[in-house]
Amino acid sequence: MTEKQIVVLGAGYAGLTAATRAGKRGRVTLIAPESRFLHRVRQHETAAGHPEHRPAVAEVLRGRRVRHLPARASRLDLTVRKVFLDNGDAVAYDTLVYALGSRTAWHGVPGAADHAYGVERAGEVAERLRTAERPGTLAVVGGGATGIELAAELAEAHPGWKVRIVAAGQVGGWFSAKGRRHVHTVLRGLGAEINEHRTVTAVGPEGLTTTAGRIPADLVVWAAAMEPHPLAAEAGLTVGPTGRAVVDGHLRSVSHPDVYVIGDAAEVTVPGTGTLRMGCATAQPMGRYLGNVLAGRTDKPFAFRYAVQCLSLGRREGMVQLIHGDDSMRTSVLTGLTGRLIKTAIVNGVVMSLR
Structure with a gap:
């Protein structure tokens, strides 16, 4: 029986955490241009000139069944289940984990x-x-x-x-x-x-x-401010007012259940907690949860409290x-x-x- 292909987009807090856990049992392809983990919550230290604390992605993935492709996703075709890369390649998937996170929002301010x-x-x-x-x-x-x-x-x-x-x-x-x-x-x-x-x-x-x-x-x-990467909306995933992909209680896209969305890219509403804010505090727990789902360790809905x-x-x-x-x-x-x-x-x- 052919093993299902899990593709993870993004090597931030959510994506890398999900990939390492899913890769304990399944075969995963991680697509991200970075060779080192970007520890975003320490960027203020980098700006001040202090030494960076960025482990190599290869070291984080050591011992896991995860193949790292150092490229950027440029387009998604949700109908044929393929991710198209900026190097001209295309990667097919059975299950897609969309974890491209967020980026600086300029809000149209001139200059x-x-x-x-x-x-x-x-x-x-x-x-x-x-x-x-x-x-x-x-x-x-x-x-x-x-x-x-x-x-x-x-x-x-x-x-x-x-x-x-x-x-x-x-x-x-x-x-x-x-x-x-x-x-x-x-x-x-x-x-x-x-x-x-x-x-x-x-x-x-x-x-x-x-x-x-x-x-x-x-x-x-x-x-x-930060804003989610636009690729989710461009591909046709249902997004909310802020551009984050709307997901269900298991972090699946409400419009494409073969696509999981985690981290800053996801609009997640948890009963009793509310709609989660973007940030490391919410992204990494999503990555842990989904990695365990993909590894077959849980089928319970995602739960979170601050x-x-x-x-x-x-x-x-x-x-x-x-x-x-x-x-x-x-x-x-x-x-x-x-x-x-x-x-x-x-x-x-x-x-x-x-x-």
């Missing part, structure tokens, strides 16, 4: 894609800072977790630079009052300037235009915000060295959990 660095270009930010003739002004656009971590890390690593964080709403506005105060205290203590309620309307070579006036900047890092939200705030500070299972905030936070050590343990555990 943003031309004059700002998305978080995917963290290495280029580090090089710009390293080779600059003199310190200048650096603006981080986005008051979410990525923007906060970038602003803190860059301000601490490059104290000669004036770091500004610019947000359309409040910086860390979703945290509890105690958590938000701590974030602001640490950022200001590192010398970062906080600019809230300023929507960026244009980006140019000399800085930002916002709804509250100009903000000069020699270097702009864009961490305002536990904490955590931030790195430079090398010596961190924050762990305690939350309810539906992602709403509790009042308590853990800060200082305790928060930093917990965040470090969680981040290190992510890599260990890939296998």
